[in-house]
Amino acid sequence: MEEEANLNQFGSKRKMPLGFLFKDASLIFKRDELGLEILHIALPTALALMADPIASLIDTAFIGHIGPVELAAVGVSIAVFNQVSKITIFPLVSVTTSLVAEEDTVSRVNNVTESHNLEESHPKNNEMQNLIPKPDSGKVAPTRTGGNPKIENLEFAKRNIPSASSALVIGGLLGLFQAIFLIIMAKPLLRFMGIKADSPMLTPAIQYLTLRSLGAPAILLSLAMQGIFRGFKDTKTPLYATVVGDVTNIILDSIFIVTFHWGVSGAAIAHVFSQYLISIVLLWTLRKKINLLPPSIADLQFGRFLKSGSLLLARVIAATFCVTLAASLAARLGPIPMAAFQISLQIWLASSLLADGLAVAGQAILASAFAEKDHEKATATAVRVLQHSLVLGLVLAFVLGVGLQFGSKLFTKDIHVLHLISISIPFVAATQPINSLAFVFDGVNFGASDFSYSAYSMVLVAVVSIVCLVIFFYTHGFIGIWIALTIYMSLRMFAGFWRIGSGSGPWQFLRS
Known part of the structure; x- marks a missing residue:
């Protein structure tokens, strides 16, 4: 009977591919336990993810008033930096979130079991605790563990989370390698x-x-820590740290660029200072929750990171190559088209990142649900976050379609740049529902630890998209780049839909 109920709730194998996205659509805005859990994770994550692109947009606004040449130059540099960073950041953060969520869930279950065993082993102590009178003042209130110090230590002691310690070590090392690589290869990469x-x-x-x-x-260290906090389902701490850092960035922009006239160098220095501030705030907070380093090197989980991370590395290389190629093609058209493309791309990515908040919520909740083998919650979570992403994308499409007609003047006053931006507005706005669904499908598959499919499908999508980029660039120029990017995101969305919609891989239980 229970299996029959689950089939009625979530659909059969034949119905799932077409109908699962709209299943229980009336519950989309219901403030039940699942809805509140998604909201509490997604909202701070979305705000934190939006903070950095907004800071980049403010950088762009400051630099845009210096001149179109400087704006285009920074646009190319940001494209290089972001694409190289994503190659290391994306696998690190995604794997960290899933592994920490799994370990934290297992750890809590084990702690509850151990606490229960301790309580059963001291029944008389617990009975005596209840019989002893409690003075009303001058004493600490009894804990929910009945005052048993062994149980309290289980709850309040800092925990050892091997995957979190591994992420910190890997993040620090990757950050050093990335800095050295970019400094040495700056000129060749820009020529490319x-x-x-x-x-x-x-x-x-x-x-x-x-x-x-x-x-x-x-940046690598702070994002590794953000992955750890996401695994703990704590997205408020990264938000606070990011806001502190980005507000500092904006203040320093006005000082270094406007007051000191340091130009593009001032914008870069302000950004670097803010990133180290974010890292310090997160590290100081994290040290209170866990032991930053495990008791021994043998406890580090480099093997799991390498296995899952290598798959996501192939995926992110394929994904970033598409966007990098698009920026490269725009740069070949000259400073004016590149400046317009940079502004449009930053807005396109910044608005789409709102959906990443839902993706992170889905990933964290799903990782815990799969660790507990709670398939009912896993399916309900996937359906709910995907429905939210569709609504979010439609809202963003309307806001950007209307707002960019007037808001683009905040970034530049060059009439030629503004003309090209107006051409890209329909693409930036219309692709928002597609982008939102694509990003949230990624989070759903990551939550199911379906890294293999995510990697292989993205490589196939990238191959098709790169061919489209080249063809449409040489046939339609600036507009052709945006046509190809629209095809790219549509294929990403379809790949994510197909996995869960067909009930394959980790979603096979939907067909039983």
């Missing part, structure tokens, strides 16, 4: 992006990229 030796963009681009690379260790 289409900036020629005699281009006026070359000098400011090298200045910005070299200085900003100094913040790579802090």
